[in-house]
Amino acid sequence: MTTSPWKIASCAAAVACMLVTAAQAADIKIGSAQALTGGAAQYGISIRNAQQLAVEQINAAGGINGNQLVLVVEDEQGKKEEAINVFKKLIFQDRVLMVFGPTLSNSAQAAFPIANAAKMPVFGTSTTADGLTTIGDYVFRNAVTEADVLPVTVKAAVKAAGVEKVAVLYGNDDVFTKSGYDNFKKTLDDQNITVTTTETFAKGDLDFKAQLTKIKASNPDAIVLSALMAEGGPVMVQARQIGLNVPIIGGNGMNSVKVFDLAEGASDNLWVGSPWSADNQSPENVQFIAAYTDKYNMAPDQFAAQAYDGIFIVAEALKNVPLTGKVEADRTALRDALANVQHTGATGEFSFRRVNDKSGKPAGFDANQQPIVSVTRDGRYTI
């Protein structure tokens, strides 16, 4: 049979169309719904790039038991309504085996229940808010939760920077930024750190001077910031502009190389936690960073690293799934296999940890990984 080595996957939005490598006929279809346009695109593009790299490497090495992986990518625009639309397309029209994404917890809270109800595995590589994996037993993530990361980040920053009192600033209209706030609040309580003031902003805000002026007057040793980069980058610039030069302690939203573009000249002294570090010299990570940099001509960030590992985790599971071609049965078999995967990747050793829902019944799967704390210096996250 002769087929073109390049095939164009069907997609709902023109911008979401992508090229998929398919040396033979498309064998194993997996979906990825990411924010490729809009305010969260810097995360989604990083994720999509890393996933494409991983799929190419797996296929070049012979695929999964001789079958090629095909990634069907959709742009969910960082909007929950769009995430719902593209999830429905991927599940019912493309009939993919599983879906990665969406990029934001705010969208995942709306889209994960659709996948779970359809008994299709869904896998978040960037979604860190509380409660997402309690939605059901088809929900997985290797994104390490704010609840797991923030206590470690705060502890490290407090120790290194001698912090005793902090001001808190957070977005109050997004599932992730609110969850980050809840976890920061609990962490500050647990670690006996005084809060000088708590200020909020909304998605799309551009001017944070009023909040930052109040924060400055409260004389904190650091600012705790639960924000996505679209707002968090400008917050950093404006803080430095008014002479507020204290450390900024952020959550997952601040853990993107985009900070160096958005807060050019003002991006130092930002503390974040993640299982991934550019400084980790493990062979898996060195290979990942070199391959990503070579392909995209830019350094990866932790969104790329977790997305890259996510594809390999699914590939490990698929090796143990005798595919029948009956998509419903294959999805459930993949779910069962995924739960038991152990993988060493760019983010280190990985396995899943089962979580219970509110009634105590076993539900989905969180990441069993410890965060490493990094601080920005001269346009780099470093440990």
Ligand code: 1QQ
């Ligand atoms: C979430 C996040 C964002 C920073 C993902 C890009 O962690 O929405 O959960």
